[in-house]
Amino acid sequence: MNKPHRPAAPSVSKRPAISDSEALDFHARGRPGKLEVTPTKPMATQRDLSLAYSPGVAVPVKAIAERPEAAFDYTARGNMVAVISNGTAILGLGNLGALASKPVMEGKAVLFKRFADVDSIDLEVDTEDMDEFVNCVRLLGPSFGGINLEDIRAPDCFMIEDRLREALDIPVFHDDQHGTAIIAAAGLINALHLTGRDLRDVKIVCNGAGAAAIACIELVKAMGVPHDNVILCDTKGVIHQGRGTGMNQWKSAHAIATDRRTLADAMEGADVFFGLSVKGALTADMVRSMADNPIIFAMANPDPEITPEEVAEIRDDAIIATGRSDYPNQVNNVLGFPYIFRGALDVQATTINDAMKAAAANAIAELAREDVPDDVAIAYGGTRPRFGPGYIIPVPFDPRLISAIPVAVARAAMESGVARRPIADFDAYAVELSARRDPIAATLQRIFDRVRRNPKRMFFTEAEEEQVVRAAVSYVNQGLGTAILLGRENLIAEAARNAGVDLERDDIEIVNARLSNRAAAYADHLYERLQRDGYLFRDCLRMVNNDRNIFAATAVALGDADGMVTGVTRNYATALSDVRRVIDVRPGHRVVGVSLALCRGRTVLVADTAVHDMPTAEELADIAEEAAGMARKLGYEPRVAMLAYSTFGQPQSERSNSVRDAVRMLDKRRVDFEYDGEMAADVALNAELMAQYPFCRLSAPANVLVMPAFHSASIATKMLQELGGSTVIGPLLVGLNKSVQIVSLNARDADIVNMAAIAAYNAGG
Numbered sequence: 001m002n003k004p005h006r007p008a009a010p011s012v013s014k015r016p017a018i019s020d021s022e023a024l025d026f027h028a029r030g031r032p033g034k035l036e037v038t039p040t041k042p043m044a045t046q047r048d049l050s051l052a053y054s055p056g057v058a059v060p061v062k063a064i065a066e067r068p069e070a071a072f073d074y075t076a077r078g079n080m081v082a083v084i085s086n087g088t089a090i091l092g093l094g095n096l097g098a099l100a101s102k103p104v105m106e107g108k109a110v111l112f113k114r115f116a117d118v119d120s121i122d123l124e125v126d127t128e129d130m131d132e133f134v135n136c137v138r139l140l141g142p143s144f145g146g147i148n149l150e151d152i153r154a155p156d157c158f159m160i161e162d163r164l165r166e167a168l169d170i171p172v173f174h175d176d177q178h179g180t181a182i183i184a185a186a187g188l189i190n191a192l193h194l195t196g197r198d199l200r201d202v203k204i205v206c207n208g209a210g211a212a213a214i215a216c217i218e219l220v221k222a223m224g225v226p227h228d229n230v231i232l233c234d235t236k237g238v239i240h241q242g243r244g245t246g247m248n249q250w251k252s253a254h255a256i257a258t259d260r261r262t263l264a265d266a267m268e269g270a271d272v273f274f275g276l277s278v279k280g281a282l283t284a285d286m287v288r289s290m291a292d293n294p295i296i297f298a299m300a301n302p303d304p305e306i307t308p309e310e311v312a313e314i315r316d317d318a319i320i321a322t323g324r325s326d327y328p329n330q331v332n333n334v335l336g337f338p339y340i341f342r343g344a345l346d347v348q349a350t351t352i353n354d355a356m357k358a359a360a361a362n363a364i365a366e367l368a369r370e371d372v373p374d375d376v377a378i379a380y381g382g383t384r385p386r387f388g389p390g391y392i393i394p395v396p397f398d399p400r401l402i403s404a405i406p407v408a409v410a411r412a413a414m415e416s417g418v419a420r421r422p423i424a425d426f427d428a429y430a431v432e433l434s435a436r437r438d439p440i441a442a443t444l445q446r447i448f449d450r451v452r453r454n455p456k457r458m459f460f461t462e463a464e465e466e467q468v469v470r471a472a473v474s475y476v477n478q479g480l481g482t483a484i485l486l487g488r489e490n491l492i493a494e495a496a497r498n499a500g501v502d503l504e505r506d507d508i509e510i511v512n513a514r515l516s517n518r519a520a521a522y523a524d525h526l527y528e529r530l531q532r533d534g535y536l537f538r539d540c541l542r543m544v545n546n547d548r549n550i551f552a553a554t555a556v557a558l559g560d561a562d563g564m565v566t567g568v569t570r571n572y573a574t575a576l577s578d579v580r581r582v583i584d585v586r587p588g589h590r591v592v593g594v595s596l597a598l599c600r601g602r603t604v605l606v607a608d609t610a611v612h613d614m615p616t617a618e619e620l621a622d623i624a625e626e627a628a629g630m631a632r633k634l635g636y637e638p639r640v641a642m643l644a645y646s647t648f649g650q651p652q653s654e655r656s657n658s659v660r661d662a663v664r665m666l667d668k669r670r671v672d673f674e675y676d677g678e679m680a681a682d683v684a685l686n687a688e689l690m691a692q693y694p695f696c697r698l699s700a701p702a703n704v705l706v707m708p709a710f711h712s713a714s715i716a717t718k719m720l721q722e723l724g725g726s727t728v729i730g731p732l733l734v735g736l737n738k739s740v741q742i743v744s745l746n747a748r749d750a751d752i753v754n755m756a757a758i759a760a761y762n763a764g765g
Contacts, residue, residue, distance in 0.1 A: 027103060034106045035122070040076075044688065069420075072145070072348060076119060081146040081341050083108045084123045086133055088153040089176075092301060098124040101151050108150055108175075116338035116402060117436040118345065120148075130156055134163045141168045145345045148337065149174040154211040158250055171344045171352040177215035179333035182340070182357050183393065184274065184297055184321075185219050186364035187329060190392035191319045193369075195293040197271060199224040203291070205270045207263055207305065208277035209234040209251050216274055217254055222354040223361070228256050231266040238266055264289070271295060275305035282306040287314045299323040299331050319389045328390045335364055335394060339401055342433070343409030347419035352409075359412035363405045367394050371501060373474075374467055374748035386500045403430045444729075444754055446635055447761045448478065455481030456760035459552040459564035460752070463510070464491040466499045468568055471752035472508065473501045480757055482507045484561055486548050513551040519544050522554040526582060549578035556738045557582050563739035563759035568747055572610060575742045576733070586737040590622035593731030594630045595717045604685075605631050605638075605704045609713040610731035610742075617661035624666060624706045626734045628673045631704050633762070641684035641702035642677025643712075648693060649678075655708050662706075674698050681705065681716075732758060739763040 027033065042048045050056050060074035072078040087101035105122030112120040125136050137147060147170065149161060157174050164172040173179075192202060202225060206217050209232055217230050232239045232254045236246045241255045260266050267273065267286040272295040275282060282298060282305040290296075296311060296318050298304035304322040311318050321329035340360050344352055369387045385391035394401065407430050413419040423429050431445045460472045463485035469492065472483035485492050485508065492510055496503045503510070513519065523541040530540060543550045552564040567575045576591075585591055593610020596603065607627035612619050620642065628638035642663055644656040659678035666675050676697040683689045684702040707713035720726040729751075733741055739762040741755040 034103075034110045068142075071142070072421075077143065078145050078345060078348065079117075079119050080144050081112055081118055081120045081148050081345070082123050082137075082140065082144045083112070083120055083148045083150055084125060084137055085149070085151045086125050086127060087151060088128060088156065090151045095128075095153065098126040104151060108148065111334050112148075112338050112341065114338075115334060115396070116342040116406070118338060118341050128156075130160055130163075134160055134167070137164055138167045141170060144170060145348070146171040146173070146341050148341070150176065152176075155248055155250060157211050158214075165351060169350045171341065171349055173337070173341070173352050174211065174215075175333055175337045177211040178219070178352070178357060179336045180212040180276070180299065180331060181215040181219040182336045182361045183331045183333060183364065184216050184299065185223060185358070185361035186335075186368075187297060187321050187331060187393045188220065188272065188295065189361060189365040190368055190387070191272075191295040191321075191389075193365075194319065194389060194392070195295070200226065202229065202271045203269065204230045204272040204274060205233065205263070205266045206230065206274040206276070207233045207281055208275065208300075209239060210276060212299075213274065213276040214250050214254065216276065219354065219357055219361070223358050227254075230254065231256065231258065231260065231270075233263045233266055237262050273297065273305075275299055277305060279303035279305065284310070284314050287311055287318070290318075292317060294318045297321045297331065319392065321393065328385075329393050331393065332396050334396045335401065336360055336405070339405035340409050342402070343406035344413060346406060346421075346429070347410045347413045347423060348421040349413040350418045350420065353413075353416055353418060355416040356409045356412045356418075359408040360405050363408035364394060364401075365392075367398065367400055367404050368392055370400075371470065371473070371499075373400075373470065373750055384500075399434075402436060403433045406433055444757065447757050448480065451481065451757055451760045452479045455479065456562035456763050457482045457484060457560075458756050458760055459484045459486055459555060459561045460756070461486045461548040461552045461564055461566040462568045463487040464495055465568050466495045467747070467749040468752060469495045469503070470499045470501060470749040471565075471756065473499075473503070474749060474753045475756050476505070476507045478753070478757075480760055481562070482509065484509045484511055484555075486511050486513065486552055488512055513548060514545050516551070518555065518560065519551075521558070522551060525554055525558060526550065530581065547578060549575055550582060553579045553582035553738075553740065556740065562763040563741070563756075565741045565743060565752060565756045565759055567742040567744060568752065569745070571745060572731070572742050576611070579736070579740050579742075583736050583738045583740060585735055589735040590619065590626055591733070591735035592623050592626045594627050594734050595713075595728055595730035596634070596732065597717060597720050597726050597728045599720055599726035602685075603636065603703065605634075605636075606713055606717055607704070607706055608710055609707075609717055610733065611710070613710045615658075615709065617658045617665060620659060620662035620706060620708070621665040621669070624662065624675060624704075625669075625671060627704045627706060628671070628675075630732065630734050632673075636703055638673040638675075638704045639698050639700060639702045640673060640675035640704040640706060641679055641681075641698065642675065642706050643681055643684060644678035644708050645680060647679045647683050648696075659708055677706075678708075729754060 041052055043052065063070045063074060083105045085101040085105055087098040088095045090096050090101050090104060102122060102124050105124060109120035109122050112118040125133050127133050147164065152160060161172055161174045192199065204225060206213050217232060221227060234246060238258060238260050239251050239255050241257045264286055268289045269291050271291050273282060275298040277300055279300060298306050299322060301323045308320045308327050311320055321331055323331050340352060368391060372384055407426055410423055414422050458475060458481055460468050460483055462468045464487040472485055475483050489510055489512055522544045523537065526540040526544060527537045544554060549566055555561050556564050591611055592608040594605050594607045595609040596605055605627055608623045615623060624640050628640055631638040642659045644659045646653060646656040656678050663677050674697060684705060687701050690696055690701065717728050721728045739759045741759040743752055743755050
């Protein structure tokens with residue numbers, strides 16, 4: 001077999017050293033531990049208390065007594081997983097007891113929440129008796145939507161899981177077994193893809209016959225690897241038919257007829273090595289004896305059976321994965337269990353079966369083959385991985401995992417008949433999942449859907465930048481329209497190569513302003529606008545040839561494109577000034593910047609965050625109208641609060657008077673949206689505080705905040721983003737008669753795509 005081309009693998013970095021004192025301080029500081037309980041319903045009034053507890057709580061109690069499945073509707077059960085251990089096999093530390101396992105179980109619960117928004121609680125069961133453990137978990141089962149077993153020694157873990165799966169009608173999943181198996185299977189799928197092999201033909205040697213090892217070979221067999229193509233080894237050698245020493249029912253199930261007796265014998269001609277054993281178990285001679293393009297998954301922790309450096313000294317055609325974060329291709333269970341449970345919970349699955357595990361493995365594998373966005377590159381420390389021997393498994397902080405794996409798992413649960421609550425619309429489900437990690441996604445999805453129905457031609461003005469090229473390709477791939485890349489052809493091609501994307505397609509156009517046959521017409525248009533402002537025709541032609549914002553804005557003004565997005569290499573004010581030379585304000589409107597902020601489930605628009613430094617009363621009234629119009633475009637019924645540091649005249653100030661004057665102007669204009677002011681931000685956003693002013697005209701807390709000045713708007717949105725954990729998009733440019741959006745300097749590809757979609761949406765039609 002020919003050896004595949006070997007792309008350069010990411011460099012190996014050293015794990016930062018963590019001292020014992022640092023680890024203890026981390027767990028002890030502030031509130032000890034890593035978990036707290038946060039209520040999901042208000043608890044501010046006597047009425048809230050009456051609804052949450054007595055007497056109101058009696059109503060759902062009766063409903064659940066009549067129909068037990070109603071617990072998924074009226075309690076947290078449907079999003080709750082118990083992480084349960086008896087501490088008999090904690091990490092690589094051994095049997096240290098149930099209580100000692102608590103930091104690990106708390107950590108697992110945190111990962112469930114962080115990565116998949118699954119609520120979780122840790123339970124440490126202080127017994128080594130299997131019957132006691134099973135009975136305890138079985139009796140607690142109705143409290144949860146799923147059970148994640150952790151750090152339980154073999155072979156107890158096999159029997160405990162089997163018995164609980166039989167006793168309970170919710171998913172029971174021993175992550176030490178199946179989590180490792182799923183991620184290893186995903187890596188194997190991609191390694192086979194790169195080396196031109198097939199699951200049905202590959203020869204695998206697995207060293208280690210514990211829980212994770214047996215789960216790995218059971219899953220790959222379920223996915224198509226023939227039984228006789230897998231050799232399982234333990235400390236006593238090959239597990240073969242007729243062997244009597246050191247055997248149990250789980251090992252016996254994988255015994256094959258072979259004359260090979262040692263690990264070294266088994267490794268001769270092997271395509272794949274799965275190591276779940278000990279450091280140094282795989283020797284240089286064993287690696288040399290493997291087939292061409294060997295696949296080596298050395299997953300022992302904390303030290304692998306052989307290191308990537310050691311393999312590289314022996315041969316240069318191997319694909320290597322380990323369990324460590326300081327090497328490429330980490331087999332990390334966090335890629336699996338949060339998302340697998342997410343999908344299982346969302347269809348109220350009764351179990352997690354092989355079909356769901358295989359679906360998860362395939363979804364993870366497919367994700368690694370896709371182009372990598374900026375968010376993932378950031379997680380890699382700025383190095384953008386590309387599918388190849390050094391990148392066959394995604395990184396845990398890849399934001400795409402949440403919308404890929406649960407969808408695959410849920411669909412497999414439905415197809416295999418274990419789902420009690422089928423999902424009707426998987427596209428909508430994927431959007432809902434994305435919104436769990438990126439709350440603004442649901443709002444943007446409405447915009448994307450509208451644009452797909454009426455795609456637009458969009459100028460990407462700084463196409464010599466890698467993130468702009470990636471954004472343009474994403475714009476096209478998502479069916480939003482045609483991307484027009486503005487720049488020098490050779491530099492755009494170089495950016496595309498560096499970004500790992502293909503520009504050879506009908507819906508991507510490349511335009512060089514200096515060579516465009518439209519340059520003269522654009523210069524004529526610009527000269528007509530600027531001739532009385534001291535510009536000669538040659539000045540206008542030079543601007544069209546040299547300034548991409550001018551060229552793109554003129555193209556949009558003359559109808560050669562529907563919109564443009566810019567700002568990656570120029571600050572907002574400069575980009576806006578360029579655009580304003582060419583594109584007029586829409587009649588009867590004012591140009592303003594509106595930022596969209598989502599914090600703790602609430603969406604609020606803030607204006608003006610880009611244009612007016614110290615707006616007059618008239619400008620504030622105009623800003624309110626523009627922001628309200630934008631709110632409606634985004635699907636919100638506007639309730640506009642005109643903000644100041646005072647509330648309805650107390651205390652008095654000159655700036656507050658301007659806000660009050662703006663409210664009076666809105667009164668005279670008879671606008672068709674709710675508004676009031678002046679008021680402080682807490683009054684505008686808090687229903688109880690607002691209730692102290694019964695004359696306030698807002699029917700509920702505001703969702704549009706008009707700031708008294710640009711500096712306060714900018715400060716507020718940046719503070720929300722940094723301190724309040726808010727997601728902020730914008731400023732969105734509103735009020736021009738053509739569709740233009742300006743991103744922040746050095747914006748990421750995802751931000752550029754979002755703004756391009758908004759520009760396309762505003763282009764209408």
